[in-house]
Amino acid sequence: MIDFDSAPSSSGKKAGRFFATQAKWLEEDESPESQAIGRAGEPVEPPAFVNLLNDRQREAVLITEGPLIVLAGAGSGKTKMLTSRIAYLIESRRASPHQILAVTFTNKAAAEMRDRVEKTLGLASQDPGARGAGSYLGLPEIGTFHSVCVRLLRREMHATPFSKPFVIYDDSDQLSLVKSAMDKLGIDEKAFSPKSIQAAINRAKCDAIEPHELMPAAHNILEKQVKRVYEQYQKDLFANNALDFGEIICMVYRILRDNEEVRKKYQKRFRYIHVDEYQDTNRSQYLLLTMLANPKQGGQGNICVVGDEDQSIYKWRGADIRNILDFETDYPGAQVVKLEQNYRSTQTIIKAAGHVIRNNTSRKDKTLWTDNEVGLPIVRAQVADERMEAEFVVSEIKRLASNEERAYADFSIFYRTNAQSRQFEDVLRREKIPYQIVGGLRFYDRKEIKDILSYLKVILNPADSVSIKRIINTPARGIGKTTIDKADEYHARLEGPGGGADGEPRSYWDALQHLASDSSLTSPATAKKIGQFVVLIQRLMREQPKLLLSELYHLILDETGYVRELRKENTEESLARVENLEEFDTLLLEFEEDFFAQHGGLSEEERNERKVELLPLFIEQSALASDADQAMGQEAGTNATPIRLMTLHSSKGLEFPVVFMVGMEEGLFPSIKPWEETPDEDVEEERRLCYVGMTRARENLFMLNAVVRRIWGNIAYNEPSRFFDEIPAEFLDFKDMGRGGGPVRASAYGQYASGRSNDRDLYDAGTPAYRTSSNRNELIGQKIDHPDYGPGTVLNAEGAGDEQKITIEFKGRVQRKFLRRYLAAYLEGSD
DNA sequence: TTTAGCTCAATTTTT
DNA sequence: TTGAGCTAAA
Numbered sequence: 001m002i003d004f005d006s007a008p009s010s011s012g013k014k015a016g017r018f019f020a021t022q023a024k025w026l027e028e029d030e031s032p033e034s035q036a037i038g039r040a041g042e043p044v045e046p047p048a049f050v051n052l053l054n055d056r057q058r059e060a061v062l063i064t065e066g067p068l069i070v071l072a073g074a075g076s077g078k079t080k081m082l083t084s085r086i087a088y089l090i091e092s093r094r095a096s097p098h099q100i101l102a103v104t105f106t107n108k109a110a111a112e113m114r115d116r117v118e119k120t121l122g123l124a125s126q127d128p129g130a131r132g133a134g135s136y137l138g139l140p141e142i143g144t145f146h147s148v149c150v151r152l153l154r155r156e157m158h159a160t161p162f163s164k165p166f167v168i169y170d171d172s173d174q175l176s177l178v179k180s181a182m183d184k185l186g187i188d189e190k191a192f193s194p195k196s197i198q199a200a201i202n203r204a205k206c207d208a209i210e211p212h213e214l215m216p217a218a219h220n221i222l223e224k225q226v227k228r229v230y231e232q233y234q235k236d237l238f239a240n241n242a243l244d245f246g247e248i249i250c251m252v253y254r255i256l257r258d259n260e261e262v263r264k265k266y267q268k269r270f271r272y273i274h275v276d277e278y279q280d281t282n283r284s285q286y287l288l289l290t291m292l293a294n295p296k297q298g299g300q301g302n303i304c305v306v307g308d309e310d311q312s313i314y315k316w317r318g319a320d321i322r323n324i325l326d327f328e329t330d331y332p333g334a335q336v337v338k339l340e341q342n343y344r345s346t347q348t349i350i351k352a353a354g355h356v357i358r359n360n361t362s363r364k365d366k367t368l369w370t371d372n373e374v375g376l377p378i379v380r381a382q383v384a385d386e387r388m389e390a391e392f393v394v395s396e397i398k399r400l401a402s403n404e405e406r407a408y409a410d411f412s413i414f415y416r417t418n419a420q421s422r423q424f425e426d427v428l429r430r431e432k433i434p435y436q437i438v439g440g441l442r443f444y445d446r447k448e449i450k451d452i453l454s455y456l457k458v459i460l461n462p463a464d465s466v467s468i469k470r471i472i473n474t475p476a477r478g479i480g481k482t483t484i485d486k487a488d489e490y491h492a493r494l495e496g497p498g499g500g501a502d503g504e505p506r507s508y509w510d511a512l513q514h515l516a517s518d519s520s521l522t523s524p525a526t527a528k529k530i531g532q533f534v535v536l537i538q539r540l541m542r543e544q545p546k547l548l549l550s551e552l553y554h555l556i557l558d559e560t561g562y563v564r565e566l567r568k569e570n571t572e573e574s575l576a577r578v579e580n581l582e583e584f585d586t587l588l589l590e591f592e593e594d595f596f597a598q599h600g601g602l603s604e605e606e607r608n609e610r611k612v613e614l615l616p617l618f619i620e621q622s623a624l625a626s627d628a629d630q631a632m633g634q635e636a637g638t639n640a641t642p643i644r645l646m647t648l649h650s651s652k653g654l655e656f657p658v659v660f661m662v663g664m665e666e667g668l669f670p671s672i673k674p675w676e677e678t679p680d681e682d683v684e685e686e687r688r689l690c691y692v693g694m695t696r697a698r699e700n701l702f703m704l705n706a707v708v709r710r711i712w713g714n715i716a717y718n719e720p721s722r723f724f725d726e727i728p729a730e731f732l733d734f735k736d737m738g739r740g741g742g743p744v745r746a747s748a749y750g751q752y753a754s755g756r757s758n759d760r761d762l763y764d765a766g767t768p769a770y771r772t773s774s775n776r777n778e779l780i781g782q783k784i785d786h787p788d789y790g791p792g793t794v795l796n797a798e799g800a801g802d803e804q805k806i807t808i809e810f811k812g813r814v815q816r817k818f819l820r821r822y823l824a825a826y827l828e829g830s831d
Numbered sequence: 832t833t834t835a836g837c838t839c840a841a842t843t844t845t846t
Numbered sequence: 847t848t849g850a851g852c853t854a855a856a
Contacts, residue, residue, distance in 0.1 A: 105846080
């Protein structure tokens with residue numbers, strides 16, 4: 001039943017004995033109930049860490065064989081269970097670390113899991129070199145879907161279309177390539193937005209659908225164009241030696257599906273597979289897992305998936321909730337364990353959140369409970385507007401910080417959309433309270449960092465046309481649009497039939513080299529400019545093998561004058577970019593140190609030999625890393641632990657003693673358009689988001705709505721969120737400060753069109769922002785007869801109510817702006 | 832080739 | 847309202 005032969009020989013006496021009794025005991029009875037270690041009379045000594053688990057967690061740890069789904073509620077000790085399980089598999093010699101795979105969705109989750117497995121196994125102190133080294137030193141393969149797949153692709157390069165190291169394209173690189181593909185096909189960007197085509201391609205990739213499998217409806221032009229672009233895009237992607245995020249997964253799936261040798265290798269190797277956040281997996285990830293684990297495909301069937309359908313908030317990104325709901329069908333004989341005890345929050349919070357989520361229909365039967373204190377009621381505060389909202393939150397934070405001696409790091413503010421952060425930032429800055437925006441612009445997404453990374457990518461992989469185009473005129477060297485167009489054209493000719501003399505495909509880089517050496521193709525001046533760029537890149541490529549990564553970086557800066565240009569610009573922004581580049585320098589140095597530390601004890605000579613590995617490794621991690629550097633972006637000079645501001649989505653997986661959920665208003669949260677039909681599933685996803693937010697709070701939870709809110713420069717009167725209605729009053733402490741800002745006027749546009757009524761409503765709600773903007777459209781095009789200017793037409797309207805500004809065009813294309821209230825009398829059909 | 836003004840769009844974003 | 851991206855002028 002269990003193949004012990006491949007397990008490493010037992011080194012410790014205790015482990016060996018444990019192992020032997022364990023095996024005997026498993027043979028006697030395999031039912032899960034009997035597997036609870038520590039039963040009276042059982043002569044088994046389980047590792048101490050197993051006894052630190054509750055009954056359900058322990059059950060999930062001890063069901064090692066066969067498919068297992070763990071439905072883990074919020075705060076139920078899921079990570080503890082998973083790490084214990086992995087440690088237990090190793091400790092009991094069921095598997096060597098090498099045979100264990102665990103996939104997560106974020107680097108952070110992977111890092112935490114690695115860390116905790118090490119700690120549980122007591123390895124951390126003995127072998128500092130093992131830190132973060134993943135499978136190098138016999139630790140389990142723990143990583144994100146993407147990092148695990150990229151490592152596999154590097155190992156199995158022979159099964160990929162690549163012969164040289166590949167680079168990874170992020171979303172903006174991808175968009176560039178989509179645009180260039182559209183350009184090649186002569187598709188007008190105005191007729192079909194590149195972004196929507198990019199989104200369609202990614203949707204297909206989430207479902208592991210290849211271009212030839214797309215079946216556009218006969219009358220659907222958009223779908224037909226998507227198919228064409230997708231085909232071209234894939235060709236270009238591979239010609240550039242590049243992968244996008246979706247392709248990383250799809251390619252591994254296809255390799256496992258089509259290449260029996262590789263499939264068998266990994267099916268054999270990964271004896272125990274774990275998947276975290278299973279509710280967020282998409283179709284392609286599901287198929288990939290099937291290839292590795294499902295016995296129907298030859299897998300060993302030991303797959304443990306952990307998830308919570310109530311926390312599935314990424315349906316819109318391709319997550320397929322069926323994966324979790326259908327697990328038991330996909331894996332017959334699957335065992336189910338529910339972790340329902342919450343260790344995080346007060347009873348009030350857990351019960352209130354439970355009432356909210358109960359309104360969803362598509363869920364499994366699972367009820368969270370807790371032994372914790374009842375705690376304080378949830379504060380539901382109604383404020384006048386978004387400014388008051390920020391003032392109230394900050395004053396509460398100040399009050400709790402002084403009265404209850406809470407650290408700023410104890411607080412967190414969650415909002416639905418990033419745009420909502422501004423009010424809070426303003427007030428926090430004014431009050432000199434340190435704060436940090438979580439999940440804003442990634443460090444690696446900053447322009448200056450992306451520019452330098454593009455240089456590094458081109459040095460590593462000159463076939464990468466997207467990166468070349470990014471840097472060919474950065475900093476400016478007189479290569480503008482005209483020249484780029486010419487180069488594109490020439491490249492297309494090279495690529496086309498009869499292009500490469502030897503039949504080899506010609507890269508963009510090749511085209512540039514030709515253009516530089518043959519001025520008859522363009523002009524002497526242009527050829528010279530291109531030539532300078534080509535020489536620069538060639539020099540960098542030549543130097544690369546001799547240099548450390550950080551030295552190469554400095555060479556790039558020197559040769560391009562990148563920092564010099566920024567300093568010359570001497571604006572606040574450009575100087576901030578210089579700082580980021582310095583930060584990047586530090587990052588490179590740390591990366592090098594880590595690398596050499598991991599391969600500890602290298603001689604000078606060996607170091608010299610291996611330093612060429614640095615560049616590809618760094619490029620890879622920079623593409624896949626995101627929140628590792630999340631600590632950055634903190635305001636300078638605020639060393640104190642900051643208040644965290646983030647979207648509800650970013651809050652998943654975190655917890656805070658005090659949580660403020662703001663902007664709890666219909667239209668904003670749940671995010672719906674009142675004038676459109678919103679499918680129930682969409683509202684359910686919003687509700688899960690609300691559930692996620694609430695269950696982040698340990699002790700105090702505040703939920704706020706503003707009576708008036710400015711959205712996109714328009715004024716909106718939104719009803720309080722329906723989620724308030726779903727929380728029984730006994731859990732709420734209602735504070736109404738809605739009139740604090742003075743009398744509330746009705747909107748300029750009067751009547752409110754929503755079927756919903758709410759007896760907690762204190763005001764006749766006005767017009768939601770979204771409606772105002774449609775009224776704006778009704779206004780545009782209207783005729784007017786102005787006493788001074790004569791007849792004219794409304795061109796545009798900004799703002800709302802009395803302050804609304806209207807642009808009018810009169811005879812002779814004369815445009816004037818007026819406040820609407822001065823014009824009301826002259827407008828047709830005006831109120 | 833650069834840049835100043837204009838239009839247009841506008842949830843959420845683990846990689 | 848904000849910003850990104852693009853067209854018309856310097």
